[in-house]
Amino acid sequence: MNREAEGLVWHLGDWVISNTVITTWLIMLGFGLLALLLRLSGYQKPSSLHNALEAVLVAIETAVADVVPAAAVRRVLPFVATLWLFVLAANLVGLLPEMHAPTRDLSATAALAMLVFLSTHWFGIRAHGLGGHLKHYCQPSVILLPFHIISEITRTLALAIRLFGNMMSLEMAALLVLLIAGFLVPVPLLMLHVVEAVIQAYIFGMLALIYIAGALESNEPDSSNREENL
Amino acid sequence: MQLDWTTFILEIINFLVLLWILQRFLYKPVMASLDARQQRIKQETARAEQLRNEAEALRLQYETRLAEWAKEYEANRHQLEAELQQTRGKALDELRKSLLDEAAKKQVRDSAVIAAHETALIREAAAEAYRQAAQMLVRLASPALTEAIVEMFLADLAALSDSELATLRKAGQALIPESLVEVRAAHALDAAKQDSISQALATAAGRLLTPSFAEDAGLIAGIRVVVGECQLHANLLDELAFFRRRNRHE
Known part of the structure; x- marks a missing residue:
């Protein structure tokens, strides 16, 4: 399988702009337009779109507040909310004709997993400091350090491959059913696609949230210092 | 299934840009709006609570005043009743005494009238007796x-x-x-x-x-x-x- 077959569209010097990136840009554009539309409509007299977005953000904030300490909710919220919204949009965009979900590309899911990995350490270091954050890898014993490291790597890999595998398999199954059964038969599968897209987005975001919360609460005895650092 | 580093890096950049866009144009304004609304609700709630407390205090004050007024009214009523009772008793005593005086005067007047009447009758009887005795003596x-x-x-x-x-x-x-x-x-x-x-x-x-x-x-x-x-x-x-x-x- 060459790169053209995987959806490569054009080259920018040595850089190859893939279909995944283009789709991601379209999703970004959509979110940007949504934010612009919301800003232009004003906040003094909330519209139904405004109310819907507020409901979504409140729901996300509530979910975040259930997991992370209260003082860190507003700090974690943008990253987790963006992750949830982006993955959901990326999963659902595959339902559109001639479009492919960016999350069926391992590069995209790996990038997202890498971002989760980095953000986990970023929030952990901000909460406890570098020493405090690294210290929890040696707890309760330094013997567990390799296992912690392996756990960090594997869970990141699992995060990337889980999303990629689910979305890839879902699209492949839909394609196969479409090829075999033809018209109208894939409709239930497309509905399953919607459900699967929502579930995968939720799982990905919730796992990221749990990892971040784990980093924030890794040093329970230093919780008082953590609050100050936050 | 292969990892394309260009896509990988661009996706990271894209996500960070999207994060910035959403943070700048969506999250901050919406959360600020939510916070302002929540703050306003808190203020309204606090004001409502304050008004409720004031109303409760006024209600208690009103009830206290009402109870005091009722007590004062009851005391005044008792005092008035006592004064009325006293005045009525005094008036009744005076009336009773006046009636007794009038009765005594009437008895005296009646006694005098009766005595005068009796005297007149006696005189008439004596005159009649004198007249009859004189007539009888004239004949004798x-x-x-x-x-x-x-x-x-x-x-x-x-x-x-x-x-x-x-x-x-x-x-x-x-x-x-x-x-x-x-x-x-x-x-x-x-x-x-x-x-x-x-x-x-x-x-x-x-x-x-x-x-x-x-x-x-x-x-x-x-x-x-x-x-x-x-x-x-x-x-x-x-x-x-x-x-x-x-x-x-x-």
């Missing part, structure tokens, strides 16, 4: 009765007490010679009787007297002797008049 009057009375007069004259004799003598002494001693009789007296009367009068007066005798049917029976200022009544007319005067005086 006779010369024999006059003579009997003369005899009784002579006996009484002889039995006068010293003080009565002294009075009679004093009247006799005061007589001038020309004065007459008058003897009136209801019926004509014979000469013996006239001499007896003259002798008895002279003896009683202590001097010689020459009485003049006259007949006066108005005396009914008996005689009347006038010696100067002294009169001696021994007839039914004067006796009846005496009883009538006495009855009037009583």
Whole structure:
């Protein structure tokens, strides 16, 4: 399988702009337009779109507040909310004709997993400091350090491959059913696609949230210092 | 399934850009709006709570005042009732006393009226008795009765007490010679009787007297002797008049 077959569209010097990136840009554009539309409509007299977005953000904030300490909710919220919204949009965009979900590309899911990995350490270091954050890898014993490291790597890999595998398999199954059964038969599968897209987005975001919360609460005895650092 | 590093890096960059865009244009404004709304709700809630507390305080104050007013009203009512009771009792006592006084006055007035009436009746009865007695004595009057009375007069004259004799003598002494001693009789007296009367009068007066005798049917029976200022009544007319005067005086 060459790169053209995987959806490569054009080259920018040595850089190859893939279909995944283009789709991601379209999703970004959509979110940007949504934010612009919301800003232009004003906040003094909330519209139904405004109310819907507020409901979504409140729901996300509530979910975040259930997991992370209260003082860190507003700090974690943008990253987790963006992750949830982006993955959901990326999963659902595959339902559109001639479009492919960016999350069926391992590069995209790996990038997202890498971002989760980095953000986990970023929030952990901000909460406890570098020493405090690294210290929890040696707890309760330094013997567990390799296992912690392996756990960090594997869970990141699992995060990337889980999303990629689910979305890839879902699209492949839909394609196969479409090829075999033809018209109208894939409709239930497309509905399953919607459900699967929502579930995968939720799982990905919730796992990221749990990892971040784990980093924030890794040093329970230093919780008082953590609050100050936050 | 292969990892394209360009896509990998671009996806990271894209995500960070998207994060910035959403943070800048979506999250911050919406969360600020939510915070402002929540703050406003908190303020409204606090104000509502404050108003509720104030209303509760006013309600308590009102109820306290109401209770005080009710207590004051009850006390005033009791005081007024006591004053009314006292005033009523005093008025009733005064009325009762006034009634007793009026009753006593009425009883006195009634007693006086009854006594006057009784007196009038007694007088009428006495007058009637006098009138009937006079009529009966007029029918019984006779010369024999006059003579009997003369005899009784002579006996009484002889039995006068010293003080009565002294009075009679004093009247006799005061007589001038020309004065007459008058003897009136209801019926004509014979000469013996006239001499007896003259002798008895002279003896009683202590001097010689020459009485003049006259007949006066108005005396009914008996005689009347006038010696100067002294009169001696021994007839039914004067006796009846005496009883009538006495009855009037009583």
